[in-house]
Amino acid sequence: MSRSFLFLPGNNPGSLQNLDIFNADSIIIDLEDSVTFDTKDEARDLVYHFLSKFMFKTPSIYLRINDISTPFFNDDIDVLDSLEFKGYVLPKATKESVISLSKKTDKSIIALLETPMSLVKSEAIISLKQVDAVLLGAEDLTTAMKIESTVSRQEITYVRSKLALECAAHETLFIDTPYTDKDDLAQLKNDCLQAKILGANAKSIIHPNHVDVVNTVFSPTTHQIANAKRILKKAETHQKGAFNLDGKMIDKPIINRAKNLIAQAKKYQLL
């Protein structure tokens, strides 16, 4: 259960050494897009020696490896899989590539869905046992669809809703696409709120400036926590069926939601 997944370039020792100061719940060390073709081996060696030397309880560490169509996919896994980290982010994920990766590792997998076909077939990917989360890659998706990536994000409303529904059905985390303007924190907040309203559980981040906003939006609010406490307190005295609170009917799904919210609040040290 993480709110924020911060990408850091895998071939940059300065970033790696500071990965625990950014306040992100999870870090994704990137061996793919941020690493040039001729330095893939450098990055892999650096990450190998970094993770051999340093261990982290928090934040959770994921590695974005290179996709299965590249000559680097097998090397990334063969060299790095024995190290201590939580899981892989698999770019351009398909059902077949997730299955191939899951045959080579027991670690968890975040499927990065960023092609039109992967979104068409997303439920088949989300339902796979080793997929703990899906991450929407909207930039690659909109490029492939030849549509503009807008500030309003209207163009990804459908795919956000689709993934949110499918992830909820399979109890899988849905991580929203990153916001790409590193300085526009007001619009970042709007973007986070839109994603959260549609059902995203967390957001990926490509600049440390964004961590605080993302953590705040994806945390329970003070009002939500207070309301959940009231629901749970009243539920203790109403052992059977539904009851009324402030004119609203409270039943089992709402009680369960309140329990989940309190659990989240405890995890994020908001209680």
Add this chain to the structure above:
Amino acid sequence: MNVSAGSYESNDCLITLEPAAELECIIHSVVKEQFGEQIELVLKQTLAGHNITHVKLVINDKGALDYTIKARLETAIRRMRDLDE
């Protein structure tokens, strides 16, 4: 022919290797006065782990930690061996 790995970025180092008649380590570092001996130790231990004794190694260090120096040297060694093949 020489090979390199790493960069001049802060916290990193650039290591260059070329075949030589004997082992020679040339260290340029912003922290050579404080850590020059430790840098040399990491370099020589890593080379010894690969049984490399005839090489000229130049390191331009911008404050890299031991794990970075070792990683960059491992990459350079592999690249040198790939060239030989």
